[in-house]
Amino acid sequence: MVREADKENHRLIFTFREAFGILGVPILGTLVACIAWTTWLIYIALAPNQAANWLMGTSTYDNGQFWSIIDTTPVMTNIGAACLVLVDLCYLYVVVKMLRWRTTVARLYATSSRPHEDIRVDPTTDSWIRTASDRVKTNYHELTSFRGSKRKFWMTVLLELLETGSPAALVYGYTGFISVGSLAGAVKILVGRFSAMGEIIAGSIFDLIAAIVFPVLVLVYCYYNFQFDDAVFATYLKVLPIGSFEHSARIFADPSEVALFRLAFDSLRIRSQLDLVLRVGINLSFCYRLMRIGDVLLIVHLKRFLAAITQSTRSNRPRQRPVPKCFAVTFIAFSVVVWIFANQAVTDSYAHCSRYPQCVVYSYRWKFVGDECPCRILIDVDRAPDIRRLGPPY
Numbered sequence: 001m002v003r004e005a006d007k008e009n010h011r012l013i014f015t016f017r018e019a020f021g022i023l024g025v026p027i028l029g030t031l032v033a034c035i036a037w038t039t040w041l042i043y044i045a046l047a048p049n050q051a052a053n054w055l056m057g058t059s060t061y062d063n064g065q066f067w068s069i070i071d072t073t074p075v076m077t078n079i080g081a082a083c084l085v086l087v088d089l090c091y092l093y094v095v096v097k098m099l100r101w102r103t104t105v106a107r108l109y110a111t112s113s114r115p116h117e118d119i120r121v122d123p124t125t126d127s128w129i130r131t132a133s134d135r136v137k138t139n140y141h142e143l144t145s146f147r148g149s150k151r152k153f154w155m156t157v158l159l160e161l162l163e164t165g166s167p168a169a170l171v172y173g174y175t176g177f178i179s180v181g182s183l184a185g186a187v188k189i190l191v192g193r194f195s196a197m198g199e200i201i202a203g204s205i206f207d208l209i210a211a212i213v214f215p216v217l218v219l220v221y222c223y224y225n226f227q228f229d230d231a232v233f234a235t236y237l238k239v240l241p242i243g244s245f246e247h248s249a250r251i252f253a254d255p256s257e258v259a260l261f262r263l264a265f266d267s268l269r270i271r272s273q274l275d276l277v278l279r280v281g282i283n284l285s286f287c288y289r290l291m292r293i294g295d296v297l298l299i300v301h302l303k304r305f306l307a308a309i310t311q312s313t314r315s316n317r318p319r320q321r322p323v324p325k326c327f328a329v330t331f332i333a334f335s336v337v338v339w340i341f342a343n344q345a346v347t348d349s350y351a352h353c354s355r356y357p358q359c360v361v362y363s364y365r366w367k368f369v370g371d372e373c374p375c376r377i378l379i380d381v382d383r384a385p386d387i388r389r390l391g392p393p394y
Contacts, residue, residue, distance in 0.1 A: 020098070020297045023201070027290060030208065031095050037212050038088045038283065044268055045081045052265055055223060061233075061249035067262065068250070073271050080270025083280045090287045098294050153282050154178050154210060158338070160274065162345055162364040165376045166267060167260060170221060171364065174214060175342040179335040181206045186331035189324075197300075200293060207286040218264050226261045228253055256360040259377045263361055341366065349374065 016024055044051045048069040053059040058066040071077050158178060161171050184206070188199060233252050250258075270276050345364040353362045353373040361377035 014301065019301055020294065021301075023293065023297065024098070027293060028095065028098060031091050031098075031290060034212060034283070034287070035088055035091045035095075037216070038084055038091065041215075041268060041279070042081050042084045042088070044265075045077055045084065045270055048265075048269060052261075055219070056226060056228075056261075058228070058249070066249055066253075067258075067265075069262070069266075076271060076273070076276065077269070080276050080279070083276060084270075084283075087280060087283045087287065090284060094287060094291045094294065097291070153278060153285070154181070155338075156274070157210070157278055157282075158342065160278070161267075162342065164263065164267065165361040165363050165374075167221065167225070167264060168346055170218060170264070171342060171346060173217065175339055177206075177209055177214065179339050182331045182335035182338070186328040186335075189328040189331070192325075197293075197296060200289070200296070204286070204289050204293060207282075207289055211282045211286040215268055218267060222261050222264045225264075226253075226257050255379045259360050259379065263377070 020027065040051075048071070049064060049067055050059075052067045052069060053061075053064055155178070158171075158174055161174055184202060188202070228249075229252065233249055236252070270279055342364075345366045348366060349362055349364045352371060353359050353375065356373050356375065356378075358378050358380045359373055359375035360379050361375070363374040363376060365374055
């Protein structure tokens with residue numbers, strides 16, 4: 001009996017690939033990327049000027065104050081940084097859990113070996129011992145429900161982009177992302193051939209885009225849409241005497257480009273309660289989904305192992321109940337409506353504000369009162385050279 005038990009325990013020593021399959025390495029890579037990105041967000045929150053200077057290569061200009069970013073809400077900034085540290089720890093926790101898969105498998109096996117007990121999980125004791133069916137139901141509801149938490153986050157982010165007047169390219173990009181996500185839900189309902197794991201993985205891809213990919217694209221937009229002529233500024237430094245006003249690099253930058261950079265860059269910072277909920281909520285929900293994928297992969301493999309021991313050839317898993325195909329119409333309609341809404345808001349705002357060239361940033365709204373432009377950043381400056389004589393002739 002002892003030898004048989006030792007033999008079974010030896011068979012429980014799964015390799016990482018056996019435990020998580022081909023998804024193990026991509027999940028770990030995604031977690032590492034999430035940790036790196038969240039750490040960067042913490043750096044942006046606590047040292048925005050240094051982060052902007054490092055990104056744009058302006059550290060040597062104006063004593064490091066080229067961007068003149070002032071923290072107007074230090075309390076909220078510190079709270080946001082602390083919450084982002086918590087998010088980092090959550091990602092790290094999932095990494096540690098995945099790397100300790102042998103301990104988890106042994107615990108699951110010990111639970112399943114008790115008399116008259118199946119692999120059941122108490123969600124209040126250990127999240128890694130929950131049943132696969134419960135997790136599938138939870139994630140499926142979050143993915144396909146019209147009132148799902150992920151969809152609420154996505155729509156709130158879109159409304160914030162419209163109200164803050166983010167560049168139209170970013171607004172259209174995020175709108176397209178929401179539309180594609182909704183259409184993907186419709187396709188899954190109409191086809192009905194996707195497994196529960198396939199649906200969870202598809203949902204995780206969209207969560208990854210919302211939590212990591214889109215903010216990274218915002219950073220890329222910041223980098224490639226700001227132009228500064230370093231050669232011209234270096235010439236001024238050589239010609240003009242020390243202490244001259246022209247030694248300030250900021251006056252050589254296009255103020256509209258600086259304003260657009262600040263707008264996009266500040267969208268990555270936590271400056272309000274809404275920013276806190278969006279940044280932390282989206283990342284925590286994505287972390288939760290990654291952890292659940294690891295749960296399902298481990299439990300599915302363990303069930304196969306136990307079935308092989310008991311020589312069971314049939315699975316007692318309940319059959320998935322497909323979502324009625326009529327619900328696909330809701331997803332398709334939503335994807336069309338959200339695109340029409342965003343496009344109409346952008347075009348209407350452009351029509352109202354195009355007559356004010358000094359307004360470089362304005363909110364995108366669908367309805368207006370009169371002909372007022374919801375301007376957020378106004379730059380009224382004449383950058384043409386002035387050749388008029390200001391002093392008396394000699």
